[in-house]
Amino acid sequence: MTDTPAPPDPISYVPPNYLTSDDGRKWAVKHWLNVPGPFYTGETDTGWMGRKSAPRHVLYGGEYLNEFVYRQPKTKAEVACLLEAAGDDPLDGYAGDGDSRWTPDAVRAWWDARNEVEEHVAGLVVQFSALPDPEDQEAAEGARDFLAYLAGELRSDLQAYLFRLERGRYPVAGDQLPDL
Numbered sequence: 001m002t003d004t005p006a007p008p009d010p011i012s013y014v015p016p017n018y019l020t021s022d023d024g025r026k027w028a029v030k031h032w033l034n035v036p037g038p039f040y041t042g043e044t045d046t047g048w049m050g051r052k053s054a055p056r057h058v059l060y061g062g063e064y065l066n067e068f069v070y071r072q073p074k075t076k077a078e079v080a081c082l083l084e085a086a087g088d089d090p091l092d093g094y095a096g097d098g099d100s101r102w103t104p105d106a107v108r109a110w111w112d113a114r115n116e117v118e119e120h121v122a123g124l125v126v127q128f129s130a131l132p133d134p135e136d137q138e139a140a141e142g143a144r145d146f147l148a149y150l151a152g153e154l155r156s157d158l159q160a161y162l163f164r165l166e167r168g169r170y171p172v173a174g175d176q177l178p179d180l
Helices: 076-088 104-112 114-129 134-151 154-167
Strands: 058-061 066-069
Touching: 058 114, 058 134, 104 114, 104 154, 114 134, 134 154
Parallel strands: none
Antiparallel strands: 058 066
């Protein structure tokens, strides 16, 4: 399968009636580590299945080490991986209505609090790396990937998402991105 660039909105790759609205129940219990974007998790299981399907998008953390979206998908193949992870969650904790939930102010507030996210994820690296199980080592690799993303591309990805929220579309070449 060729990984083609996403259209202006990756949510368009979600089949109809998949990740349907739940009247805000998932948003009300949204995992605090979710990176702003159309996809996020509320309450998920702790079975650590998400990274098997979407290792570049899902990680485990928080008090109960449950799943959260640390990188929003951009391509059809990435969306398919995230949807597979969502399908494996017995608590049906994944959601795709973030565009109607996140506000520009909320995205900026998340970004302003990223040091707390970084501190927590750095702790996950230490915690997971100290354990011998291959799943723990793989989760440590995911946490290191999230730290690199926080220090790198996430800023521009969130600026593009802010553009989407403010203008109703993702930016194209030449568009000026908003400040975080």
